[in-house]
Amino acid sequence: MLDKERSHRIMQELEKEGLSQILITDPVAIFYLTGRWIHPGERFLGLYLGKDRESVLFINTLFQFSEEIGLRKVYYSDTDNIYPLLAHAVDSSEKLAVDKILPARFLLPMMEAGLASGYANGSPAVDQTRSIKDALEIEIMRESSRINDVCMEDFKKLIKTGITELEAAEQMLSIYKSHGASAYSFDPIVAFGMNAADPHHMPDHTILQEGDCVLFDVGGVYENYCSDMTRTYFWKKEPDELQARIYNLVKEANERAEEMCAPGIIISDIDKCARDIITDAGFGPYFTHRLGHFIGIEDHEYGDVSLTNQNRECPGITHSIEPGIYYPKGRIGVRIEDLVLITEDGHEVLNHMPKEIEVLE
Amino acid sequence: MLDKERSHRIMQELEKEGLSQILITDPVAIFYLTGRWIHPGERFLGLYLGKDRESVLFINTLFQFSEEIGLRKVYYSDTDNIYPLLAHAVDSSEKLAVDKILPARFLLPMMEAGLASGYANGSPAVDQTRSIKDALEIEIMRESSRINDVCMEDFKKLIKTGITELEAAEQMLSIYKSHGASAYSFDPIVAFGMNAADPHHMPDHTILQEGDCVLFDVGGVYENYCSDMTRTYFWKKEPDELQARIYNLVKEANERAEEMCAPGIIISDIDKCARDIITDAGFGPYFTHRLGHFIGIEDHEYGDVSLTNQNRECPGITHSIEPGIYYPKGRIGVRIEDLVLITEDGHEVLNHMPKEIEVLE
Numbered sequence: 001m002l003d004k005e006r007s008h009r010i011m012q013e014l015e016k017e018g019l020s021q022i023l024i025t026d027p028v029a030i031f032y033l034t035g036r037w038i039h040p041g042e043r044f045l046g047l048y049l050g051k052d053r054e055s056v057l058f059i060n061t062l063f064q065f066s067e068e069i070g071l072r073k074v075y076y077s078d079t080d081n082i083y084p085l086l087a088h089a090v091d092s093s094e095k096l097a098v099d100k101i102l103p104a105r106f107l108l109p110m111m112e113a114g115l116a117s118g119y120a121n122g123s124p125a126v127d128q129t130r131s132i133k134d135a136l137e138i139e140i141m142r143e144s145s146r147i148n149d150v151c152m153e154d155f156k157k158l159i160k161t162g163i164t165e166l167e168a169a170e171q172m173l174s175i176y177k178s179h180g181a182s183a184y185s186f187d188p189i190v191a192f193g194m195n196a197a198d199p200h201h202m203p204d205h206t207i208l209q210e211g212d213c214v215l216f217d218v219g220g221v222y223e224n225y226c227s228d229m230t231r232t233y234f235w236k237k238e239p240d241e242l243q244a245r246i247y248n249l250v251k252e253a254n255e256r257a258e259e260m261c262a263p264g265i266i267i268s269d270i271d272k273c274a275r276d277i278i279t280d281a282g283f284g285p286y287f288t289h290r291l292g293h294f295i296g297i298e299d300h301e302y303g304d305v306s307l308t309n310q311n312r313e314c315p316g317i318t319h320s321i322e323p324g325i326y327y328p329k330g331r332i333g334v335r336i337e338d339l340v341l342i343t344e345d346g347h348e349v350l351n352h353m354p355k356e357i358e359v360l361e
Numbered sequence: 362m363l364d365k366e367r368s369h370r371i372m373q374e375l376e377k378e379g380l381s382q383i384l385i386t387d388p389v390a391i392f393y394l395t396g397r398w399i400h401p402g403e404r405f406l407g408l409y410l411g412k413d414r415e416s417v418l419f420i421n422t423l424f425q426f427s428e429e430i431g432l433r434k435v436y437y438s439d440t441d442n443i444y445p446l447l448a449h450a451v452d453s454s455e456k457l458a459v460d461k462i463l464p465a466r467f468l469l470p471m472m473e474a475g476l477a478s479g480y481a482n483g484s485p486a487v488d489q490t491r492s493i494k495d496a497l498e499i500e501i502m503r504e505s506s507r508i509n510d511v512c513m514e515d516f517k518k519l520i521k522t523g524i525t526e527l528e529a530a531e532q533m534l535s536i537y538k539s540h541g542a543s544a545y546s547f548d549p550i551v552a553f554g555m556n557a558a559d560p561h562h563m564p565d566h567t568i569l570q571e572g573d574c575v576l577f578d579v580g581g582v583y584e585n586y587c588s589d590m591t592r593t594y595f596w597k598k599e600p601d602e603l604q605a606r607i608y609n610l611v612k613e614a615n616e617r618a619e620e621m622c623a624p625g626i627i628i629s630d631i632d633k634c635a636r637d638i639i640t641d642a643g644f645g646p647y648f649t650h651r652l653g654h655f656i657g658i659e660d661h662e663y664g665d666v667s668l669t670n671q672n673r674e675c676p677g678i679t680h681s682i683e684p685g686i687y688y689p690k691g692r693i694g695v696r697i698e699d700l701v702l703i704t705e706d707g708h709e710v711l712n713h714m715p716k717e718i719e720v721l722e
Contacts, residue, residue, distance in 0.1 A: 082410055100464060101466070102461040102464065103461060103462045103463065104465075104468050104480075104482060105462070105484070107465050107478060108459075119465070121465060188457055
């Protein structure tokens with residue numbers, strides 16, 4: 001069913017930009033608004049929302065469905081011209097907001113058909129709305145991360161003498177499914193020893209060695225919402241002095257950044273807090289990425305926790321906090337990542353796995 | 362290196378539409394023109410071609426490379442405004458052709474920056490050019506399909522008592538690699554018995570049963586060009602009378618359609634030829650898709666062999682011919698698919714695997 005509250009919030013965001021109507025074509029945003037996944041492939045799919053106008057879903061007959069979704073469905077076939085159909089819904093005397101991803105093969109004929117008096121990128125309004133999770137979404141995100149915690153306990157048990165990264169990674173999907181997740185949020189990262197010092201490493205045939213660090217960056221999908229967590233362990237041997245120092249720096253950066261998370265805080269200040277801790281200790285050049293990213297239906301949603309994001313935290317935002325140090329000279333890479341929800345009066349860390357140094361045996 | 366012949370052909374196609382300049386952003390088309398794969402993710406990547414103007418590649422500094430590619434490279438960073446850079450290259454007094462996939466987040470600011478006097482979909486010119494393979498491409502396509510033939514021989518040997526569709530499918534990538542292909546053209550389809558009667562079936566845990574038909578729809582990538590072939594076998598038992606009739610109808614449709622392929626033939630007539638054979642025998646409703654699709658760097662390229670394609674065949678076109686009958690009541694689905702190259706005086710079938718009824722043991 002068309003979510004009245006969510007569509008209303010999008011219209012409010014549009015109004016701030018002086019816009020009164022939008023044609024949403026991103027299937028993720030259409031799922032967000034209707035609860036229904038439609039994968040149109042190359043075909044046109046559009047959800048029209050207009051101030052004081054009827055909401056309409058334009059959909060190819062190939063994807064027909066009978067359920068009511070609280071808005072008018074307009075079907076078209078492959079031989080139909082969709083632009084006159086769109087013209088019925090759209091107010092041609094006003095500007096039309098469209099998705100940032102709307103391809104030119106649809107936008108140019110819309111313009112030629114004189115659908116609206118002008119066109120604007122309406123994605124900021126949708127992205128802004130999606131970034132503030134509502135009560136239902138928060139409940140699901142919490143459960144999604146709870147499942148990720150439980151799975152991480154199982155992933156630790158996969159680690160055995162002689163195992164390769166790929167052998168560990170390949171067992172993770174069935175573990176997610178056994179705990180109620182439906183899929184990966186993203187392909188899991190398993191990195192041993194030197195491989196962990198490459199933040200973009202993908203699991204390969206590297207065999208686990210005594211003294212290796214063991215990095216898991218993993219997430220599952222529960223009821224369409226993503227989890228995402230990283231922990232770094234050690235295998236059979238306590239980390240040496242340098243490795244322990246690096247580990248505890250990352251842990252401190254993670255914890256101090258998380259403590260800062262609260263409504264009104266400028267987001268870039270959180271990145272700066274974590275980055276300063278690592279930089280002041282001399283490892284700045286080895287923390288090579290932003291501190292975090294927004295997350296929800298998609299693992300990476302619009303919005304990040306970086307030095308360039310000057311926006312303020314608001315209740316309902318969920319993002320990762322994931323500082324890292326990738327230090328080949330120390331044969332180590334450490335990243336510690338949780339998901340954090342901004343609440344009315346502070347924050348809630350959605351992951352609960354311990355962050356102390358832990359040696360797996 | 363910028364392929365002079367291919368870019369010249371694109372400019373000629375544009376000229377027929379009254380256009381004199383194009384900004385190509387599809388990484389596949391940029392590979393086609395330069396021999397270089399650049400995967401820009403969400404970042405802008407553009408190749409500008411203009412009549413009597415300098416060709417320019419616009420590329421993010423993240424994807425910098427030192428090799429000469431026969432055109433000027435203009436780098437931009439994440440903090441640069443790309444539109445003034447584009448304005449230097451583009452003739453603002455003329456219309457600009459853009460890709461059909463160019464997203465609104467780039468097209469709308471281009472329009473605002475007044476880059477050109479108007480905008481048009483330039484993809485037909487690129488697609489038309491790409492659909493006519495040149496001598497080098499033909500040589501590679503031939504070898505790609507030769508490899509597919511050799512692999513099909515190996516795939517037949519995978520079929521053993523107790524095997525599941527997924528177990529067979531999972532072994533195919535290493536077989537492709539052992540014969541010189543680098544990847545799949547698409548995830549292989551393996552369908553046993555009733556599953557073959559669903560043309561969209563994906564391999565699952567279904568176990569092979571005596572008397573099942575065994576459908577393989579498979580392709581590999583060789584030097585960036587795709588192969589694609591389907592064969593349908595039987596396991597341990599000759600097909601019954603109805604199954605044999607269905608099989609031979611599909612085979613006849615495949616062979617008669619292939620025989621028609623020649624320059625000047627209207628493409629829809631080829632679909633009609635195959636469809637009439639199946640329809641006249643009473644199985645029309647069970648042949649539920651178009652007869653074929655164009656193929657090259659991508660498994661599905663622009664252009665299809667369907668009742669709606671009124672264009673004529675030209676030398677250099679490569680497409681599939683893949684009639685099928687999906688008949689659950691007969692516990693059978695049969696598809697027989699080859700790739701066909703249109704030559705100066707007829708056609709060349711790029712696959713050479715036999716099409717007679719074959720019972721695997």
